[in-house]
Every structure is written in structure tokens, then in C-alpha cells.
Amino acid sequence: MxxxxxxxxxxxxxxxxxxxxxxxxxxxxxxxxxxxxxxxxxxxxxxxxxxxxxxxxxxxSKSELIAQLLRHGVDILKARLLGAAGQGIQEGAEKAEDRFPASTRDPLQAMEAMIGQAMDFMAEYPSFARLWVSENWRTPSEWQGTFAVLRGELLEVIGEAVQNVSEAYPVDGSVPRGSLETAIFGACFVVGLDRQTYNPERTRDQSVAAIMAIMRGYVLKLPEPRG
Missing domain, CATH: 1.10.10.60 (Homeodomain-like)
Structure with a gap:
């Protein structure tokens, strides 16, 4: 069948x-x-x-072609997010030496690196972002099942990064985790696409900083330096 x-x-x-x-x-x-x-x-x-x-x-069929191309694009994005998480952790190591044990690294740096990679992906594949935004919330959508699966996979990656932040920092417990992850997820697509379409003068770093403001608002305060 x-x-x-x-x-x-x-x-x-x-x-x-x-x-x-x-x-x-x-x-x-x-x-x-x-x-x-x-x-x-x-x-x-x-x-x-x-x-x-x-x-x-x-x-x-064309329908299956589009479904598989959506999968291909998400696989590219996921690989970059996961790779950036590791890179961000390494880049944040020296800055975090006085706040985190040697075995762990600053998860906010990892999140920032992930968002940077999301902005790069949107810049490289703006048509994918447009397809995602235009079709993902269309009801009914021919690819609704595909979007549900792929959206869940991306939210899982973001959720793990948010979990790492919550384990390292005191955070605002009144903020629902699901809504927080969705806010970051949506912001990456909308901010990245808005930059490509309407505000090309905005830099990558400005876009990353805008989205990171969501995470920094979630963190109540940084731990005191050790020793």
C-alpha cells in the first residue's frame, strides 16, 4: 500500500x-x-x-517529491544546529571557565551558535523558509503530516538546548517550556526571512541578538564567579 x-x-x-x-x-x-x-x-x-x-x-509523485525535499532541507538544518551546538560549547569554554566545571560548557553560548547557524541557513535557502512559513500553517495542507513530523524534530533539538540552559542557570519557571521552544523556533524562521525580504541591511549578529533576547529573558541571573 x-x-x-x-x-x-x-x-x-x-x-x-x-x-x-x-x-x-x-x-x-x-x-x-x-x-x-x-x-x-x-x-x-x-x-x-x-x-x-x-x-x-x-x-x-510531485507531492512525495515536495515532502522529501522538505525532509532534505530539515536534515541540512538539523545537522547544522547540532554541529553548532558543539562548536558553540567549545567557543564558550574559556568564557565559562570560572562559572562551569571543566566537564561542562556554557549552554547559552551553544544556543547562540545554533541560532547563528539558523540565520545562515535562512540566508542560503530563503525559498525553503518561505515554503515553510506559507505552507506550515495552511489548513488544510497537503503536507500537514510531513510538517508535523519535521517540526517535532526541530523542536526537539531546540528543546534539548533549552534544557541545558535550565540546568546551568536559574530560569523563570513560569514560562512554559513548549511555548519558549516554539517562540525560538518561530523567531528563527520569521526573523531570518524578514531579514532576507525586507531588511537586508540587518546583520547576522543583530538578528541573532534579537532572538537571543528571548533566552536571556528566560534566564534570571548568571551564577556568581567561582573563587
């Missing part, structure tokens, strides 16, 4: 990561110009430099 439209099950996985990336890049460019509904498989195939048959062989 075939998977319903919008599912994330891969019926015909792409032969190579390169083919998937070509289709992703081509689709994002076309979708950014006309929206998902206004783009045909023929156009996507031509822009990606592959045959229409290759698209159908790998994905089966």
Missing part, C-alpha cells in the same frame, strides 16, 4: 545525495518564484538537469 500524500516515508529513495541536492536546489529556486502549487515536475527536472522519469522513479 502506498504512503498517503505528505508522509515522510521514502518509497523510492534517490540514488545519490547529489541528485537529491540538485532537486532540492532547483525546487527551492522555482518554488521561491511561484510557490509549490505553481511548479511542475517537468520544470523541476529541467532545472535540476535530470529527466522527468528520474524524478518519478525516485519519488513517485
Amino acid at each position: 502506498s504512503a498517503p500524500p505528505g508522509s515522510t516515508k521514502t518509497l523510492r529513495p534517490a540514488r545519490t545525495a547529489a541528485t537529491r541536492q540538485k532537486l532540492f536546489d532547483a525546487s527551492m529556486e522555482l518554488i521561491g518564484e511561484r510557490g509549490a502549487a505553481g511548479v511542475t515536475v517537468d520544470e523541476i527536472a529541467a532545472a535540476a538537469g535530470v529527466s522527468k522519469g528520474t524524478v518519478y522513479y525516485n519519488f513517485g
Whole structure:
């Protein structure tokens, strides 16, 4: 039995990561110009430099193609967020030496690095951000099931980062965790997309600082320096 439209099950996985990336890049460019509904498989195939048959062989339908391209984009973003978390932890090590044991690092630095990577992703793939914002809250949406799964995965990554902050700092317990994570998640897409569309003069660091204000408001105060 075939998977319903919008599912994330891969019926015909792409032969190579390169083919998937070509289709992703081509689709994002076309979708950014006309929206998902206004783009045909023929156009996507031509822009990606592959045959229409290759698209159908790998994905089966336009609906499944879009679902899998959404998955591909989220996989790219997740990898960058998780990588940035580790990088941010290392970059924050020296600044945090007097406040955290050697075995741990400043989770606020990690969160800042993650948000920076989210801004870079939005700058690199603004059409993905537009597709996400325009379709994610459309009711009904052909890809509602896909968005629900992918949104949950991204919120889980953010939730782990927020949890690390709450374990290292005194935080405002009256702020619901789910709402906090959703606020950060939504801000990354909206602030990043707003910068690309309406305010290109805003720097990456300014955008990161605006979103980090949410987290800094959640933290009540920094621990006193040791010794």
C-alpha cells in the first residue's frame, strides 16, 4: 500500500545525495518564484538537469517529491544546529571557565551558535523558509503530516538546548517550556526571512541578538564567579 500524500516515508529513495541536492536546489529556486502549487515536475527536472522519469522513479509523485525535499532541507538544518551546538560549547569554554566545571560548557553560548547557524541557513535557502512559513500553517495542507513530523524534530533539538540552559542557570519557571521552544523556533524562521525580504541591511549578529533576547529573558541571573 502506498504512503498517503505528505508522509515522510521514502518509497523510492534517490540514488545519490547529489541528485537529491540538485532537486532540492532547483525546487527551492522555482518554488521561491511561484510557490509549490505553481511548479511542475517537468520544470523541476529541467532545472535540476535530470529527466522527468528520474524524478518519478525516485519519488513517485510531485507531492512525495515536495515532502522529501522538505525532509532534505530539515536534515541540512538539523545537522547544522547540532554541529553548532558543539562548536558553540567549545567557543564558550574559556568564557565559562570560572562559572562551569571543566566537564561542562556554557549552554547559552551553544544556543547562540545554533541560532547563528539558523540565520545562515535562512540566508542560503530563503525559498525553503518561505515554503515553510506559507505552507506550515495552511489548513488544510497537503503536507500537514510531513510538517508535523519535521517540526517535532526541530523542536526537539531546540528543546534539548533549552534544557541545558535550565540546568546551568536559574530560569523563570513560569514560562512554559513548549511555548519558549516554539517562540525560538518561530523567531528563527520569521526573523531570518524578514531579514532576507525586507531588511537586508540587518546583520547576522543583530538578528541573532534579537532572538537571543528571548533566552536571556528566560534566564534570571548568571551564577556568581567561582573563587
